[in-house]
Amino acid sequence: YPSQGEGALKRLVVGGLLFLLSPLLIPALILTGYLVRVSRAVAMEKPTPPDFSGIVQLIAVGAVGTVILFLYPVAGVAVVGAAVGLWWFGLLPDFLMITIPLVALPASMYFAPAAFVNYSITGEFSSAFNFGEIREGAATSQYAIAFIISFFLSSIGLAVTMALIPLLVGIPLTAYVFTAIWAVYARGYSLGRWENTPGETPHQNVAKPI
Numbered sequence: 001y002p003s004q005g006e007g008a009l010k011r012l013v014v015g016g017l018l019f020l021l022s023p024l025l026i027p028a029l030i031l032t033g034y035l036v037r038v039s040r041a042v043a044m045e046k047p048t049p050p051d052f053s054g055i056v057q058l059i060a061v062g063a064v065g066t067v068i069l070f071l072y073p074v075a076g077v078a079v080v081g082a083a084v085g086l087w088w089f090g091l092l093p094d095f096l097m098i099t100i101p102l103v104a105l106p107a108s109m110y111f112a113p114a115a116f117v118n119y120s121i122t123g124e125f126s127s128a129f130n131f132g133e134i135r136e137g138a139a140t141s142q143y144a145i146a147f148i149i150s151f152f153l154s155s156i157g158l159a160v161t162m163a164l165i166p167l168l169v170g171i172p173l174t175a176y177v178f179t180a181i182w183a184v185y186a187r188g189y190s191l192g193r194w195e196n197t198p199g200e201t202p203h204q205n206v207a208k209p210i
Contacts, residue, residue, distance in 0.1 A: 015052075033062030034058055068112070
């Protein structure tokens with residue numbers, strides 16, 4: 001998918017350069033905004049990835065996407081912090097003190113990409129916290145498989161391509177991998193959600209252009 005369509009190499013080079021510059025705020029927001037577009041394009045079953053046109057809009061949706069990906073892990077940490085506090089004052093049994101972190105932290109990481117994809121489909125920030133919709137897509141075997149695939153792409157694929165960056169070939173390859181990661185997330189989420197809700201399609205949920 002990442003290499004489909006006209007201008008694929010240019011798109012991948014631009015994405016790779018943005019990745020290199022992502023420690024800086026604006027490139028990071030543009031890159032995240034692009035991944036929002038990728039997620040929507042895949043969910044809508046468009047055959048080619050989007051381009052980088054409309055930089056201001058990319059920055060805007062990238063800022064929202066960044067907040068979503070930040071808030072979910074923070075929520076998981078907050079739950080663990082609350083559990084520690086209750087346990088400290090003797091209000092929480094030991095077995096729950098052990099169990100809650102083992103559930104809350106992985107769950108926050110698992111549902112964060114699903115929330116990101118759900119936002120990408122509608123363009124509405126509130127969609128990232130519509131837990132009924134998110135559950136329909138994320139609590140499925142399709143999304144679970146996509147999450148596992150994306151995990152390995154993130155941990156292994158990006159490590160390999162980033163090691164190749166000094167050889168320059170790693171720049172487009174890195175963009176290829178992170179585009180594929182979010183394409184897999186979006187595909188798994190959309191398959192899980194709309195196969196389980198007959199008569200509904202992602203096209204009916206689009207609210208705002210991105």
